[in-house]
Amino acid sequence: MAEPLNIALAGLGTVGAGVVRLIETNAELIARRARRPIRIAAVSARDRSKDRGVDLSPYRWLDDPAEVATQPDIDVVVEMVGGSDGPALALARKAISGGKSFVTANKAMIAHHGLELAAAAEAAGVALKFEAAVAGGIPVIKGLSEGAAANAIERVYGILNGTCNYILSTMEDTGRDFADVLGDAQRLGYAEADPTFDVEGIDAAHKLAILAGIAFGTRLRFDAVETTGITGVMAADIAQARALGYVIRLIGTAEIDRGGASPGLFQRVRPHLIHCDHPLASVDGATNAVVAEGNFMGRLLFQGAGAGAGPTASAVVADLIDIARGEKGAAFSMPSHELESLEPAQSGHRVGRSYLRFIVPDRPGVLAEITAAMRDAGVSIESFIQKGRGGDAGEVIVALVTHEGPESGVTEALKILDGSDSVARPPLVMQIIGG
Amino acid sequence: MAEPLNIALAGLGTVGAGVVRLIETNAELIARRARRPIRIAAVSARDRSKDRGVDLSPYRWLDDPAEVATQPDIDVVVEMVGGSDGPALALARKAISGGKSFVTANKAMIAHHGLELAAAAEAAGVALKFEAAVAGGIPVIKGLSEGAAANAIERVYGILNGTCNYILSTMEDTGRDFADVLGDAQRLGYAEADPTFDVEGIDAAHKLAILAGIAFGTRLRFDAVETTGITGVMAADIAQARALGYVIRLIGTAEIDRGGASPGLFQRVRPHLIHCDHPLASVDGATNAVVAEGNFMGRLLFQGAGAGAGPTASAVVADLIDIARGEKGAAFSMPSHELESLEPAQSGHRVGRSYLRFIVPDRPGVLAEITAAMRDAGVSIESFIQKGRGGDAGEVIVALVTHEGPESGVTEALKILDGSDSVARPPLVMQIIGG
Known part of the structure; x- marks a missing residue:
């Protein structure tokens, strides 16, 4: 058998321990598939004494993760330190410039x-x-950079954050409110103590920006992802959606916008209404799913476990097997200088149906003002529901679904209503997929 | 840019024309992703004069597909001639032994x-x-040989034949019987004039044997796939399944059977009852879906277009892009001599629930005989349904669902009933997935 691929692990949290366990458990199989063994040559984390549930004594221990970048016998550095900058980025730069391949879940x-x-x-x-x-x-x-490589992909979207999906599908199953379910999710370990990155959609936005770059062959623009999380979704929205035949999911969508003078990059993370017949509607709990639409392959769906030590380790080691096989690939499916630079696109050229929910004072004239704003913005209303109290005392919930039309109309209508005392709090806007 | 990858197409049916169209349409994108152009150097088919909807005049024409194997400037032969033996196999042997890479949809x-x-x-x-x-x-x-490569996969199953899935989902939507829907499918081009390969499950069995080899790292045993098609599925079965909360789909399942002295390879194509909550239940029409279960990644689902010129061409050209990138891979995810040789496994060690449907004479004592056979074989019955006439005059339909138990019990019960004049025709047995 060929020489082993020598790897070093930097960061030994849940995922790092999962990678150790996977490489040990499936060693023989990995060697057959990779055509050489994958050998853990060194491990590194801040605290050597911590019990990680795996025996690390067979491996060279380095106290400073930065050291893995300079060990001469290491072929690949696997970074599981985390954080967009700081030690992780320093390690990445040092390992790569030092001639080591670099695998990360970051x-x-x-x-x-x-x-x-x-x-x-x-x-x-x-x-x-x-x-x-x-x-x-x-x-x-x-799947996108190789399996779908023959296609021009114009749209990629999906459920990219397991925590949000767990919270939304639990709200759906139990009728409970966001804050309540989040508390449970934190106790059960499905949400972090500081859940901001997840529930505000930032984690999904990170993933969406990466997917868009690969799918479209465009330069990453994380800064241009329009991001709304799930903190504004009320139990009443979920009940309302269900009555109309929809579920609510946090969806990341990226599209090439061809409505302007030159193509633009549209990227948005936002809760959506998904029709019950759409494959994404049955994606429950911490499961993730991604849909890509190509000009020859049609619609392709990938679905599976979006997080956890085992699934994440599976993906890390798949990368290592590719490297062991000598298949280095290009990080974004083509050399980085070939990636197109597209300007961010506004939503103005998008056409679809939307769900709008307002919390309004319980007094005459409010509905008239909202419907007048819709009319003045050219938005046609498909259905209109006034529900009982849902907010504070003296407030009622009003939801409406628009007919298919330009999103710019909805934006315009909300601008007309902005500052009106008929709208007590910022409205929740969700686009509708399917149905 | 690097030298082009020169390819020759042998066979210019729907898929062949699709490959030409894809390579022409997405040429610039393919060259960016493959890091070199993919160039059609020669094409070949039996009838040069046939209109295929694409202009083939730019390409060198060879009257004999076998000739593409010997053109010195060709790097890759793309075979779309079809058939398990004959010209396709001769071409494959000649091209490969002549040092050309070989891509096929066969x-x-x-x-x-x-x-x-x-x-x-x-x-x-x-x-x-x-x-x-x-x-x-x-x-x-x-997805299996690279994306899931880090995992020991113990089970792979899915909807592998679009024609059967179209027929079953149309039967479900319309309440019509098999023969009737098949006729329509033939007129619409969803089924071939001779539909045997599709409706008898042979096409799905071909695909299952390939998937099993890749997923498990085992030598292919197409001969050992236990295959039952959909010709025996009646409208009454679909109605019955729906009443119980299931749909009927033709499922190919491959598993490593660890119930015996040494591991065995279990492979079966058969109609199944799928619970409505299972992701495969919503796979309608000509769509395909594959589920793989790995020891670290958990359950992974791939879903998309299972046939048609565009999707098939997308897969062919993905292979070409891999080759252009220099990523030759191993055909079955590891060198062929590393594939394990497993003996076929019987279903005896499998445990689950089953649906059994009998067409029986409409006279006293029949139900007693069936239930006695179940009892004697140790099969516990969960529900029992006698429906009105469904077969010929004087016959009624009896369906039952078993509790979870060994499949060997069901086999034993059917053996007891075999030859009894209480069972007018061979019963239909479908395993139950989910629910």
């Missing part, structure tokens, strides 16, 4: 610095791989 | 001769690729 770092690192990896002739950064155990980066 | 040939061709390709140092052979535009071969 979506924040790739969303922010992926282009720089890809260019550095190309210059150094090493691999930069991050299958585990998007949708956990689902090989969606490989 | 599932029958790979199911029957894939191991021989893989060994030949390894000996010649060329690529053998067949992403398009399984599940059309879905990159499931890449």
Whole structure:
């Protein structure tokens, strides 16, 4: 058998321990598939004494994760330190410039610095791989950059954050409100103590920016992802959606916008109404799913475990097997200088149906003002529901679904209503998929 | 830019024309992703004069597909001639031994001769690729052999034949019977004039044998796939399934059977009852879907267009892009001599619930005989339904669902009933997934 691929693990949290366990458990199988053994040569984390549930004594221990970048016998550095900048980024730069391939699950770092690192990896002739950064155990980066490589992809969208999906589907199953379910999710370990990155949609936005770059062959623009999380979704919205035949999911959508003078990059993370017949509607709990639409393959769906030690380790080691096989690939499916630079697109050219929910004072004239704003903005209303109290005392919930029309009309209507005392709080706007 | 990858197309039916159209339409994008152009150097088919909807005049025409194997400037032969043996196999052997990489959509040939061709390709140092052979535009071969490569996969199953799925989902939507819907499907082009390969499950069995080899790292055993098609599924079965909360789908299942002294390879194509909550239940029409369960990644689902010129061409060209990138891979995810040789497993160790449907004479004592057989075989009955006439005059339909138990019990019960005049025709047995 050929020489082993020597790897070093930097960061030994849940995922790091999962990678150790996977490489030990499936060692023989991995060697057959990779055509050489994958050998853990060194491990590194801040606290050596911590019990991680795996025996690390067979491996060389380095106290400073930065050291893994300079060990001469290491072929690949696997970074599981986390954080978009700081030690993780310093390690990435040092490992790559030192001629080591680099594998990471760090979506924040790739969303922010992926282009720089890809260019550095190309210059150094090493691999930069991050299958585990998007949708956990689902090989969606490989699926798009290789499996769908023959296609012009114009749209990619999906459920990219397991925490939000768990919260939304639990709200759906139990009728409980967001804050209540979030508390449970934190106690059960499905949400972090500081859940901001997840529930505000930032984690999904990181993943979406990476997917868009790969799917479209465009330079990453995380800064241009329009992001709304799920904190504004009320139990009443979920009940309302269900009555109309929909479920609510946090969806990341990226599209090439061809409505303007030149193509633009549209990227948005926002809760959506998904029709019950759409495959994404049955994606429950912490599952992730990604849909890509290509000009020859049609609609392709990938679905699986979006997080957790096992699935994430599966993706990390798939990257290592590729490298062991000598298949370095290009980080974003083509050399970084070939990626197109597209300007961010506004939503103005998008056409579809929308759900709008207002919390309004319980007094005459409010509905008239809202419907007048819709009319003045050219938005045609398909259905209109006034529900009982849902907000504070003296407030009622009003929801409406528009007919298919330009999103710019909805934006315009909301602008007309902005500042009106008929609208007590900022409205919730969700686009509708399917149905 | 690097030298083009020169390819020759043998066979210019729907898929062949689709490949030409894709390579022309997406040429610039393909060159960016493949890091070199993919150039059609020669085309070949039996009838030069036929209108295929694409202009073939720019390409060197060869009257004899066998000639593409010997053109010195050709790097890759793309075979779309079809048939498990005959000209396709002769071409494959000649091209590979002549040092050309070989890409095909020919599932029958790979199911029957894939191991021989893989060994030949390894000996010649060329690529053998067949992403398009399984599940059309879905990159499931890449997904399993690379994306899921870190996992021990113990089970792979899915909807592998679009024609059967179209017929079953149309029967479900319309309440019509098999023969009736098949006739329509033939008129609409969803089924061939001779539909045997599709409706008898042979096409799905070809694909299942290939998937099993890749997922488990085992030598292909198409001969050992236990195959039952959909011709025996009646409208009454579909109505009955729906009443119980299930849909009927033709499912190919492959598993490693660890119930015996040594592991065995279980492979079966058969109609199944799928619970409405299971992701495969919403796979309608000609769509395909594949589920794989790995020991770290958990359950992974791929879904997309299972046939058609565009999706199939997408898979063919994905293989070409891999080859252009220098990523030849191993045909079955590891060198063919590393594939394990497992004996076929009987269903005896499987445990689950089953649906059994009998057409019986409308007279006293029949139900007693069936229930006695179940009792004597140790099969516990969960529900029992006697429906009105469904077969010929004087016959009624009796269906039952078993509690979870060994499949061997069901086999035993049917053996007891075999030859009894209480059972007018061979019963239909379907396993139950989900619910």
